[in-house]
Amino acid sequence: MPMHIGEKDFKKRVTKGLDDDFMRGAVRSAQERLQDKRATAADELGDWEDWRTLGSEIRGHTIEHLDYYLHQLSEKVAELGGHVFFAETGEEANEYIQKVAKEKDAKKIAKSKSMVTEEISMNEALEDIGCEVIETDLGEYILQLDEHDPPSHIVAPALHKNKEQIREVFHEKLDYLKSEKPEELALFAREKLREEFTEADLGITGCNFAVAESGSFALVTNEGNARMVSALPKTQITVMGMERIVPGWEELDVVVSLLTRAAVGQKLTSYITALTGPKQLEEADGPEEFHLVIVDNGRSKILGTEFQEALHCIRCAACINVCPVYRHVGGHAYGSIYPGPIGAVLSPLLSDYEEYQELPYASSLCGACTEVCPVKIPLHEQLIMHRRKIVEDEKKSPLSERVVMRGFEQLVNSANLYRTATKMAPFLTTPFAKNKLISKGPGPLKHWTHARDFPQPANERFRDWFNSREKRGEKNAKR
Amino acid sequence: MKVSFFVTCLGDMFYVNASKAAVELLEHLGCEIDFPKAQTCCGQPAYNSGYHKETLEVAKHLVETFEHAEYVVGISGSCVFMIHEYVHLFEEGSEWQKRAIELKEKTYELTQFIVDILGVEDVGASYDGVATYHTSCHMTRLLGVKEAPFRLLENVNGLQMIDLPNRHDCCGFGGTFSVKMSDISEQMVDEKVEHIEETSANLLLGADGSCLMNIGGRLSRNESPVEVKHIAEILNSRGDV
Numbered sequence: 001m002p003m004h005i006g007e008k009d010f011k012k013r014v015t016k017g018l019d020d021d022f023m024r025g026a027v028r029s030a031q032e033r034l035q036d037k038r039a040t041a042a043d044e045l046g047d048w049e050d051w052r053t054l055g056s057e058i059r060g061h062t063i064e065h066l067d068y069y070l071h072q073l074s075e076k077v078a079e080l081g082g083h084v085f086f087a088e089t090g091e092e093a094n095e096y097i098q099k100v101a102k103e104k105d106a107k108k109i110a111k112s113k114s115m116v117t118e119e120i121s122m123n124e125a126l127e128d129i130g131c132e133v134i135e136t137d138l139g140e141y142i143l144q145l146d147e148h149d150p151p152s153h154i155v156a157p158a159l160h161k162n163k164e165q166i167r168e169v170f171h172e173k174l175d176y177l178k179s180e181k182p183e184e185l186a187l188f189a190r191e192k193l194r195e196e197f198t199e200a201d202l203g204i205t206g207c208n209f210a211v212a213e214s215g216s217f218a219l220v221t222n223e224g225n226a227r228m229v230s231a232l233p234k235t236q237i238t239v240m241g242m243e244r245i246v247p248g249w250e251e252l253d254v255v256v257s258l259l260t261r262a263a264v265g266q267k268l269t270s271y272i273t274a275l276t277g278p279k280q281l282e283e284a285d286g287p288e289e290f291h292l293v294i295v296d297n298g299r300s301k302i303l304g305t306e307f308q309e310a311l312h313c314i315r316c317a318a319c320i321n322v323c324p325v326y327r328h329v330g331g332h333a334y335g336s337i338y339p340g341p342i343g344a345v346l347s348p349l350l351s352d353y354e355e356y357q358e359l360p361y362a363s364s365l366c367g368a369c370t371e372v373c374p375v376k377i378p379l380h381e382q383l384i385m386h387r388r389k390i391v392e393d394e395k396k397s398p399l400s401e402r403v404v405m406r407g408f409e410q411l412v413n414s415a416n417l418y419r420t421a422t423k424m425a426p427f428l429t430t431p432f433a434k435n436k437l438i439s440k441g442p443g444p445l446k447h448w449t450h451a452r453d454f455p456q457p458a459n460e461r462f463r464d465w466f467n468s469r470e471k472r473g474e475k476n477a478k479r
Numbered sequence: 480m481k482v483s484f485f486v487t488c489l490g491d492m493f494y495v496n497a498s499k500a501a502v503e504l505l506e507h508l509g510c511e512i513d514f515p516k517a518q519t520c521c522g523q524p525a526y527n528s529g530y531h532k533e534t535l536e537v538a539k540h541l542v543e544t545f546e547h548a549e550y551v552v553g554i555s556g557s558c559v560f561m562i563h564e565y566v567h568l569f570e571e572g573s574e575w576q577k578r579a580i581e582l583k584e585k586t587y588e589l590t591q592f593i594v595d596i597l598g599v600e601d602v603g604a605s606y607d608g609v610a611t612y613h614t615s616c617h618m619t620r621l622l623g624v625k626e627a628p629f630r631l632l633e634n635v636n637g638l639q640m641i642d643l644p645n646r647h648d649c650c651g652f653g654g655t656f657s658v659k660m661s662d663i664s665e666q667m668v669d670e671k672v673e674h675i676e677e678t679s680a681n682l683l684l685g686a687d688g689s690c691l692m693n694i695g696g697r698l699s700r701n702e703s704p705v706e707v708k709h710i711a712e713i714l715n716s717r718g719d720v
Contacts, residue, residue, distance in 0.1 A: 014662065368620070391528070397529065408525055409533035453700050454692075
């Protein structure tokens with residue numbers, strides 16, 4: 001499974017995350033910084049809630065009419081002289097990209113940041129046919145140098161590393177001798193990457209948003225690498241997830257405004273590059289040949305289901321940046337290149353429950369994700385929908401849990417049974433309690449009491465107190 | 480004004496003092512309290528675990544139990560929100576959905592009811608202590624009750640309130656999450672406890688028994704001197720300060 005990263009076993013991945021103090025420190029400080037910046041940028045914009053509503057409507061409309069806009073886009077691209085390929089699966093996309101690389105006899109490929117190419121493992125497919133693929137996004141570049149460490153975040157892929165660790169990678173792999181100052185590290189990488197751009201035979205970009213009306217592609221970066229990747233090599237391939245599209249430039253304005261603020265708290269990033277087809281006669285630069293690869297890879301089966309809103313995602317990672325579970329376990333624990341709340345929703349949809357059944361449960365349903373999502377995806381509700389599907393449609397919940405829940409239903413539907421059970425509870429728990437506290441619980445309480453005490457139910461329930469007070473006629477006595 | 484009291488499971492079995500305080504407080508504010516004895520759980524444990532067929536039955540039971548009520552007031556933001564969610568459980572346009580909407584429209588969380596419906600911000604309480612307040616996720620984000628508890632606490636004579644750092648962070652309870660993913664939940668509650676200790680308050684307040692049980696359980700395991708109380712207990716205190 002190409003999307004998958006790390007250990008197969010979820011528990012093992014979580015334990016590894018929880019034990020990694022360096023990673024947790026890096027994630028915690030990044031989250032706090034990004035949360036503050038996002039909140040400030042949203043406040044500064046004013047009417048943030050109105051912008052969110054607009055963003056949500058644009059995404060909703062576009063996905064509802066996805067077939068129409070994809071058709072319009074591909075017609076436009078073809079009109080401009082570009083080639084369009086619809087790939088139903090990741091394999092089909094990779095085969096097409098391999099074919100283009102072979103035709104161009106490409107040795108070196110410069111690539112700007114793209115999650116969908118991670119999703120389909122495009123780099124590996126190109127390396128298989130002997131190409132050298134250079135990641136030019138600073139974060140991706142660091143990870144590639146560090147023995148292909150997988151991304152742990154969809155916007156800042158190397159978020160799990162601190163600057164000292166990054167210095168170490170540069171030192172080991174590229175004989176870097178300067179300090180761990182971010183500016184010095186970035187300048188060094190920039191110089192190295194300039195050489196790669198000029199030598200590349202093929203440039204591959206992702207796509208933040210395709211603009212259907214003009215056949216254009218908007219790329220949002222802070223390092224300008226998307227521009228270099230698309231301007232220098234003679235052939236360019238743009239790979240897009242099939243939902244990454246807006247109708248026109250006005251809509252692009254709204255979603256980009258939301259994206260940069262929600263992602264990094266910036267009004268605009270340093271570079272927003274818009275590419276429209278191959279180089280035209282009157283143009284000075286740009287690729288001579290342009291290929292668009294539209295990747296489905298499981299997306300169309302989400303359309304028309306209760307999860308359709310997950311396709312509204314604009315990949316800003318605001319949900320990841322506020323998620324307390326992500327903060328503690330880190331991105332790799334999700335086992336998917338899409339981590340955090342959106343990853344927990346998307347990964348089982350793009351893959352299956354067999355691989356990602358635990359992810360919808362890796363949430364306290366605190367709703368912080370839903371609150372910040374710039375296009376109003378009800379993320380925590382989607383997690384509950386996954387749980388419902390696992391239980392009711394897939395029937396994959398543990399037998400013990402089903403028995404407990406069936407018992408729960410009967411208990412709370414019978415006022416008498418409920419009253420009896422709550423009356424018995426303090427007596428049943430007495431063997432485990434000391435000073436009205438249970439510090440080593442039986443059954444499922446065992447997990448709770450590993451780090452927390454559990455209170456013993458009261459001998460006199462509220463309802464007993466209320467009843468006896470009523471009998472004594474003390475109601476409203478204190479008024 | 481007649482109020483049907485929704486005690487919640489935790490309020491009935493564990494936080495009895497909080498429930499008594501809530502009833503006395505509402506009476507103090509002029510409400511007549513009715514306690515429908517058939518009430519059970521709101522069904523949230525089943526709903527959040529994905530057992531929606533089971534939840535539907537529970538929802539019907541509570542809809543019937545509170546049908547007669549003028550107002551329903553609960554002492555947990557999370558359980559009150561669950562009642563509001565019933566609307567989405569029933570078939571669109573069905574008779575049951577209509578009944579669920581009626582229930583939703585008259586069901587309030589305690590502090591929300593006092594501030595928004597009774598129009599009271601000073602309940603005449605007094606309490607000597609230094610406290611911090613835990614904003615529970617479902618009550619603030621889903622039910623949308625953000626200010627009411629603070630308004631009420633600000634007016635408690637003798638009570639000093641200290642802001643809880645990172646107060647928007649979840650305490651790590653999350654229902655079955657605290658058992659299913661107990662190792663992650665533990666880290667979350669630990670972080671919450673660290674922030675509580677940073678405030679040097681001697682009292683932690685909240686409006687959701689479940690969060691208080693989680694944070695309180697960790698504080699007690701750590702042998703922390705911080706006391707944990709439901710907001711109703713403070714609002715019903717009228718001692719000398």
